[in-house]
Amino acid sequence: MSSCNTIRAQFSDYLDGNLTGVAMQSVAGHLAGCGDCAEEFGQWRSMQQSLANLGPVRPPAELALRIRVALSQELSKTPRNAFAGWKVRWQNTVAPFLLQASAGLASSLVLVGTMAFLIGAFAAPEPASARDEPLGMATSPRFLYSTVEANAGTVSGKGAPVTVTWRLFRGPADVKFANDKPVAEKIEGKMPGIATYAGKAETTATFSEPGDYILWVTLNDMSGDGGRGFQCCWTTAQLRVSVR
Numbered sequence: 001m002s003s004c005n006t007i008r009a010q011f012s013d014y015l016d017g018n019l020t021g022v023a024m025q026s027v028a029g030h031l032a033g034c035g036d037c038a039e040e041f042g043q044w045r046s047m048q049q050s051l052a053n054l055g056p057v058r059p060p061a062e063l064a065l066r067i068r069v070a071l072s073q074e075l076s077k078t079p080r081n082a083f084a085g086w087k088v089r090w091q092n093t094v095a096p097f098l099l100q101a102s103a104g105l106a107s108s109l110v111l112v113g114t115m116a117f118l119i120g121a122f123a124a125p126e127p128a129s130a131r132d133e134p135l136g137m138a139t140s141p142r143f144l145y146s147t148v149e150a151n152a153g154t155v156s157g158k159g160a161p162v163t164v165t166w167r168l169f170r171g172p173a174d175v176k177f178a179n180d181k182p183v184a185e186k187i188e189g190k191m192p193g194i195a196t197y198a199g200k201a202e203t204t205a206t207f208s209e210p211g212d213y214i215l216w217v218t219l220n221d222m223s224g225d226g227g228r229g230f231q232c233c234w235t236t237a238q239l240r241v242s243v244r
Contacts, residue, residue, distance in 0.1 A: 012044075015048055017172060161222050162201075162221060172213075185199055214239070219234060
């Protein structure tokens with residue numbers, strides 16, 4: 001019974017293909033000789049098949065964007081970021097006007113004082129010369145954050161435009177990829193829609209045993225895994241494979 005409990009505790013990982021080859025052979029050998037465990041495992045497999053037949057639920061088209069926006073907004077709600085935001089607004093709106101206003105006021109005071117002195121001294125007034133600072137001296141707005149990178153197609157000049165990663169999601173045995181991170185080759189020509197990059201990546205998968213498998217592929221953009229703290233951008237897909 002102790003052996004049966006140990007084997008039953010591994011049913012979930014066995015169905016998902018998360019056990020080592022030795023462990024999977026041990027479970028398979030036990031199921032071949034234990035009727036009670038084989039019957040219970042059959043119920044597990046039937047439940048898994050029923051869930052698989054339901055098919056994936058298609059999320060709303062804008063769900064990923066809404067999640068990334070919500071996460072970015074939550075991450076930005078810190079005292080430091082709030083102060084930085086007010087500083088940016090000040091530099092981009094009020095500060096340039098104050099600079100020009102203060103320069104104009106100073107110039108006006110100097111001009112009025114000079115004219116009063118000259119009139120009082122019965123001297124011919126000299127041509128007035130405004131001492132306003134030229135507009136070119138004003139500092140242009142500087143944004144603390146920008147989505148535009150210095151080198152289009154890369155992040156700070158580093159990383160490929162698209163990275164592809166393959167792995168086994170579910171299956172009865174191990175799967176070996178010739179290259180689980182194949183390099184995406186750019187496809188020249190007109191880009192579809194609003195896309196700025198089109199490419200393809202190829203690899204070969206070897207299945208150690210027959211059965212139904214689900215492969216998982218993740219595509220990251222130039223920001224890499226996790227979006228480098230900006231939650232952008234990636235997509236995933238699942239590929240069903242039946243090996244006979």
